[in-house]
Amino acid sequence: MVNSKIQAGEENLLHVYNRFPIALDHGNGMYVYDTDGKEYLDFAAGFAVTGLGYNNKELNETLKEQVDKIYHISNLYYHENCGEAAAALNKITGMDRVFFTNSGSEANEGALKSARRYAYTRQTGKYEFIAMENSFHGRSFGAVSVTGHDSYREPFEPLVPGVHFAKFNNLDNVKSLVNEKTCAIILEPLQGEGGINLATQEFMEGIRQICDEKDILMICDEVQCGMGRTGSMFACQGFGVKPDIITVAKAIGNGIPVGAFAMTKKVAEYSLKQGDHGATYGGNPLACTAVKKVLEIFEKEHILDHVNEISPYLTKRLDEMTEKWACIVQRKGKGLMQGLQFNIPVGEINKRAVENGLLVIQAEGNVIRFVPPLILEEKHIDEMVEKLEQVLMGLC
Incomplete structure (x- = not known):
């Protein structure tokens, strides 16, 4: 049961989240803990947000120092953190100009x-748009x-006009939708919510070629x-x-x-001009401090190298589970963004995993999604598999 004090406060909220009945209190590394002290191995990372895990001391101290200085000013004034964070982000994205937002939705907007x-x-x-x-x-x-997804759009129609939907990884279908009015094609190179669907090399190169030939912009959503x-x-x-154009969020602030x-x-050169766009809190000193420090830690701790070293082991263990359990159809994804597709509804799997001290999240098409903090080690993968298989014993 949820802590009674927290549960009492829930009546004041608009209930748009299907929450699990646990109240989390703090975290450390790969683990989070509820108000009763129970430990949970986190393979969800707050929807792929906490790439550096929880309670990173270096990041915490840097943020505390910035809070004591200033954490909000109007965008009518300069502050050094914003420009430095933008330079660091441009360096890793290969882009030239950045606008800071508060979320991934705002970035895509x-x-x-x-x-x-x-x-x-x-x-x-x-x-x-396509x-x-x-x-x-x-x-x-x-x-x-x-x-x-129709379920996301239908309650709010009519929406922005001029949007056409193509089949993912079907280049011919994309080509059939392109016309003289197409200004941009937007896609996730690896779909998350949609079921951990990885683009093919041919598809990505084909989209780039279409955009080059037809004077269309290619937008990659890299939020997750x-x-x-x-x-x-x-x-x-x-x-x-x-x-x-590239959009980012989530792990660039590790939770900020x-x-x-x-x-x-x-x-x-031809895009947004003064007065076209804005965000009161976008690019504030605290958020930009987080971006700067996160990128610095990524480089100093060789996080990318670690992902490439550890992800084959995750792939191996998930493949072993796929071979072992008849209820698992296939493994999907790449690196530390992977999923297992089941031939049974995954809601109960997710629920029991939480009860067993493991946090995972669902995706479209009966998929359990694994997007752990990037700092995980083999022992955490083994622990995850053990906990998940304990759940599957009662369901598969």
Whole structure:
């Protein structure tokens, strides 16, 4: 049962989350602990957010120092953290200009506006988008308009007009939807919410070629699959493909609310101008401090190297489970963003996993998603498999 004090406060909230009946109190490394002191191995990382795990002392101290200095100013004034965080982010994305937001949804919203503004400035008359089936880009009006799930869109229609949905990894289908009004194609190189669906090399290269030939912008949503999770700093880089606009969030702040969209110099030249876009809290000193320090720790601790060293072991153990259990259809994904697809509903699996001290999350198509902190070790993978198999013994 949830702590009575916390449960009492729930009546004041708008109930839009299907919460598990545990109240988490603190975390350390790969583990979180509830108000009764029970330990949970976290293979969800707050939806792929806490890449450095919990209670990272270096990050904590840096944030505390910044809180004592200043954590909010108007965007009418400069502060050094914003420019330094932008330079660090451009270095790893390969982009040239950054706008900081508060979330991934806002980042995608800004990317869509940037694409429309690019077309408007150049007077092309283009305004339509091609997005992918089973995609997820957020819950604001623009972001949900390009999200490829009817259940997310239908309650809020009519949405942003001019959006067409293509079949993921079907280049011919994308080509059939391109017309003289298409201004941008948006996709996740590795779909998360949609079921851990990895793009093919041919598809990513094909989208880039279409965009180059038709004067269309390519937008890569790296909110979940970025920041080293797939073995490249960003998933699109693993395909050798450079988008025109990239969106990031989640792990770039390790839990501090921050996102960003970044673009090439060419796009920036024709895109958003003064007064076109803004965010009161976007790029605030605390958020930018988090981005700077997280990127610094990633480099100093060789996090990307560690992901590439440890992810084959996760793949191996998940493949062994797939061979062993008749209820598992296949393993999906790449690096430390993987999933197991089941032939039974996964809701009960998820529920019992939580009861057994393991946090995982569901995805579309009866998939259990594994997006752990990037600092995990083999012993954590073994512990996860043991806990999950204990659950499956009663269900498969």
